[in-house]
Amino acid sequence: MEIEEIFDRICQHFVTKRDYFKIFGQHLLAMEDWVRGEIVWLMHQSPMKEQEIFIATNAVVVIGEGKKQKPDLRIKISSREQSVELKALVIDPDSPTWDFDPMKKLVDEFGRLVSRNRDWFISLAYPLKGTDKWKHVVEQSADKADLHDYYVRNLSFDIGDGKQCLISLFGLHPHGNRGHGG
Numbered sequence: 218m219e220i221e222e223i224f225d226r227i228c229q230h231f232v233t234k235r236d237y238f239k240i241f242g243q244h245l246l247a248m249e250d251w252v253r254g255e256i257v258w259l260m261h262q263s264p265m266k267e268q269e270i271f272i273a274t275n276a277v278v279v280i281g282e283g284k285k286q287k288p289d290l291r292i293k294i295s296s297r298e299q300s301v302e303l304k305a306l307v308i309d310p311d312s313p314t315w316d317f318d319p320m321k322k323l324v325d326e327f328g329r330l331v332s333r334n335r336d337w338f339i340s341l342a343y344p345l346k347g348t349d350k351w352k353h354v355v356e357q358s359a360d361k362a363d364l365h366d367y368y369v370r371n372l373s374f375d376i377g378d379g380k381q382c383l384i385s386l387f388g389l390h391p392h393g394n395r396g397h398g399g
Contacts, residue, residue, distance in 0.1 A: 219294060219295065220292075220294050220299070220337060220386070220388070221370065221386075223292070223294075224339070224370060224384075224386040226259060227256060227259060227339070227384070228372040228384050230255065230259050231255070231341070231374075231382070231384060232372075232374045234255070235374060235375065235376045235377070235382070236376075236377075237251075238341075238343050238344070238376040238382045239344070239376040239377045239378065239380070241307070241343065242307070242343045242344030242376060242380060242382075243344075245307045245309055246307065247305040247306070247307045248305055249303060249304065249305040251305075252303055252305050252341060253289055253290070253303055256290065256303070257290075260292075286300075286333055286334075288300035288301060288302055288333075288335060289301060289302050289303040290303065299336040299337060300334070300335045300336050300337070301335070301336065301337045301338070301339060302330050302335045302337070302338045302339070303338075303339050303340075303341075304326060304338065304339070304340045304341070305340075305341050305343075306322070306323075306340055306341065306342040306343075307343065307344075308342055308343065308344065308345055308351070323354070323355060323358035323359075323362075324358045324361045324362045325362075326338075327358060327359055327362035327387075327389075328362045328363075330389055331362070331389055335389055336388070336389060337386065337387065337388060337389065338386075338387040338389055339384070339385070339386055339387075340384070340385045340387070341382060341383070341384050342382070342383045342385070343376060343380070343381070343382035343383070344376060344378075344380035344381070344382070345373075345380060345381045345382070345383055346379065346380060346381075347381065348371070348373040348381050348383045351383055352371060352383070355369070355385065359387075367387055367388060367389060368386075368387065368388030369385055369386065369387050369388075370385070370386045371383055371384070371385045371386075372384050
């Protein structure tokens with residue numbers, strides 16, 4: 218099973234949780250631990266459980282020069298362990314600086330994740346009033362963070378009251394040249 222298939226299953230799962238995102242968005246709650254818990258639960262369901270792709274959450278990993286790190290998830294894809302960082306990004310669409318504040322956070326986040334050698338980054342951004350402007354913010358953030366070769370895949374769904382949730386998968390160290398995606 219490849220990361221794209223895993224991401225599709227994660228997206229399908231979260232689409233069934235749209236009422237949760239509506240409530241989280243109304244209260245501007247970033248529920249990152251809940252997101253991680255849902256993904257861990259999903260990894261223990263068939264057919265993912267049968268393929269033994271899930272390894273651990275918050276497990277300490279030693280990388281280069283004995284540096285210890287704790288990615289949110291470690292998964293096995295094509296017999297290779299990969300690290301995944303999760304981020305629940307609550308965007309206040311009524312804030313006059315809604316596009317600047319998240320961009321600064323994303324630039325910092327991308328830079329931090331690249332320096333920590335994360336393979337994948339999954340973000341859930343909500344409540345959005347349309348996703349096109351947010352996708353543009355993400356692209357600008359990746360460029361400002363000097364993240365030139367990355368892969369991105371997006372899925373958005375309605376959470377009510379004219380707002381959406383956008384789930385994005387970013388390949389920070391893609392294998393092969395996939396380039397920018399939609």
